[in-house]
Amino acid sequence: MSVRLRRVICGVAIVAAAVTTLLAATLSAPASAAPVTALLDPAAVKALIDGRAALGLPAEVADYGVDEQSGRLVVELTGSRTPAVDALLSGVDPNVLDVRTDAPAPRHHAAAVKGGDTIISGSRRCTLGFAATARGRTWLLTAGHCTRGSGTWSVETAGDVLTPIGSQARTASAGTDVGVVPVTGSGVQVRGLVGSVAVRGSTPAAVGSPVCLYGSTSGRVCGTVTGLDRTVNFEGTIQYGMTATSICSAEGDSGGPYITSSGQAQGIHSGGGTGRGCTSYLTPIGPALSAFGLRLLTS
Structure with a gap:
């Protein structure tokens, strides 16, 4: 194999690796890169948050769900809004959210x-x-x-x-x-x-x-x-x-x-x-x- 051919193959491999890295970065980018507007379909916002909640909910979150009258996602917090809550809600259009504080913490009754x-x-x-x-x-x-x-x-x-x-x-x-x-x-x-x-x-x-x-x-x-x-x-x-x-x-x-x-x-x-x-x-x-x-x- 000639030196020039080896250089061409090596260059192609480098470009392919760069494309793969860029694609992975795009797929893993935070939701803030593409705000989710779900006023017309409030269930879509809840589905998005449900997917994130499956990996773990911040301790401050008491519950969340779509308010049937306003069409907004109501998020009840037991205390103030924290960075963990911000991460959970990242990328969601603020107009879709109704974040409330000082909710009682849910507990199973013994x-x-x-x-x-x-x-x-x-x-x-x-x-x-x-x-x-x-x-x-x-x-x-x-x-x-x-x-x-x-x-x-x-x-x-x-x-x-x-x-x-x-x-x-x-x-x-x-x-x-x-x-x-x-x-x-x-x-x-x-x-x-x-x-x-x-x-x-x-x-x-x-x-x-x-x-x-x-x-x-x-x-x-x-x-x-x-x-x-x-x-x-x-x-x-x-x-x-x-x-x-x-x-x-x-x-x-x-x-x-x-x-x-x-x-x-x-x-x-x-x-x-x-x-x-x-x-x-x-x-x-x-x-x-x-x-x-x-x-x-x-x-």
């Missing part, structure tokens, strides 16, 4: 957990009692015969959706039918409520006082306190220091909270008897909390 909710672990179905705290951690009280040997617990919310609460539940020593589940699920928001009643304290109710049980099977059922400091024989399992009530309960109510109309927590449901009327038994809230060194969560 499962709101409260006393009386149904909690499930495998084939076990019990009731959530009260929420309590200790050492910067939140715990949920229920019956000890529910937590003994259990695995991961979930709470049943609207639409029979199960949201994980946590695992590694603890059970009090024999004679006290109380267990606790640590709240480790990220989608759980614990409230100091029993049903719609705010938990205000834990003043014990006297014999004859009205009290209500919230069970996952029975719902809200009410009666009166009929006895204090009872030793109860649950089919050979002895429980001490229990409070007796005239409330009728059912399977699945175990662990449910007893509370007064003024929001005073009374205790955790253990079981009941049938026959002449109804009798239900609860572990008083004081011993239930002290068994684990917990503090009642109030509203």
